């Protein structure tokens with residue numbers, strides 16, 4: 432359930448007709464619903480009740496500062512993977528003490544900044560990174576809180592490009608080596624072991640892989656106890672899937688209940704989750720205008736004013752995303768279309784073989800576009816990115832302007 436529904440055949444975002452929003456801001460446009468974002472965040476947060484927990488929203492799924500600010504006002508934590516994301520969180524009013532820092536390539540500069548502002552924890556992805564963090568912390572006279580990202584080698588049953596918890600993936604330290612790495616970390620003077628972390632993949636539609644991973648981490652936690660290492664938190668990453676078409680992912684409540692059940696013996700162990708997609712995907716749509724209807728010998732094309740530049744998921748993962756009409760009262764003949772963008776690439780499509788009732792000039796929307804849409808967009812073919820609009824009840828706020836053409840080359844310069 433989201434807040435994008437039809438009223439009298441017109442698509443609404445909360446209390447406003449999408450057509451009216453587009454009249455004001457133009458296309459292409461991302462439109463987000465604040466109410467949906469808040470409901471999704473609460474679904475995670477409330478599911479853990481009194482058990483100590485922290486929901487760290489995965490900034491990579493949508494990093495617009497207005498959206499981060501909505502999360503911050505709820506009291507959310509944040510999962511970041513770069514200094515850029517850290518600076519966004521701070522600019523949006525997020526608390527550094529609720530930030531966990533993941534990612535395999537943390538630079539000295541990034542580590543320094545994170546230590547200076549006092550983040551909650553570094554999710555360590557390798558031994559060289561552990562040594563570097565110890566070193567930088569020593570130079571700054573600080574103690575770095577750390578957690579080891581353990582790769583539990585479980586199959587997440589998701590697209591291979593977004594699966595991260597298998598032996599062959601670049602992320603984390605394998606579960607068989609993790610105990611040794613913890614023992615080593617314990618000998619380092621400038622780090623403090625606070626937790627254990629894992630993230631096995633994205634768009635998971637079953638609980639079992641999460642539970643298998645948890646089992647493996649619990650075994651490891653028990654071994655660490657024998658080594659005198661007691662953990663304060665367990666971070667299970669993000670990854671809970673959403674419904675793009677007919678997927679039936681577990682609800683956060685089911686996920687939390689299954690985790691709490693597994694972790695009954697650890698009433699004081701703080702549980703951290705890093706959900707991204709589950710909070711943002713269905714809180715956003717991407718609205719685009721049909722520029723042309725084109726008929727080739729064996730195909731109809733609806734050519735629209737955005738494509739892989741604003742929404743790369745279909746091109747990159749062959750992801751299926753629903754495409755819907757904005758105004759269903761218009762009298763149009765139904766036909767089957769490949770919905771394609773303006774970009775000069777064969778993979779530039781938003782959907783293939785979709786039945787739609789559209790004509791030139793009509794508006795259509797890609798649903799479930801709030802996650803990994805705007806954040807993965809580019810200005811390829813020198814097309815300014817979609818504007819972003821946050822709807823809050825009957826108010827529509829512009830939260831990202833459209834760049835001017837001069838903005839496109841603002842950081843470039845001619846040679847003498």
Ligand SMILES: Cc1ncc(COP(=O)(O)O)c(C=O)c1O
Pocket residue numbers: 489492510533534630632633634668669670671705706707708709
């Ligand atoms: C370390 C980490 N945490 C959290 C996430 C968020 O994942 P999702 O959007 O699937 O919840 C990701 C991305 O997959 C990630 O790499």
Ligand SMILES: N[C@@H](CCCC[NH3+])C(=O)O
Pocket residue numbers: 491593633634744802803
């Ligand atoms: N970008 C991916 C998810 C990858 C998550 C990054 N860890 C997607 O659109 O599905």
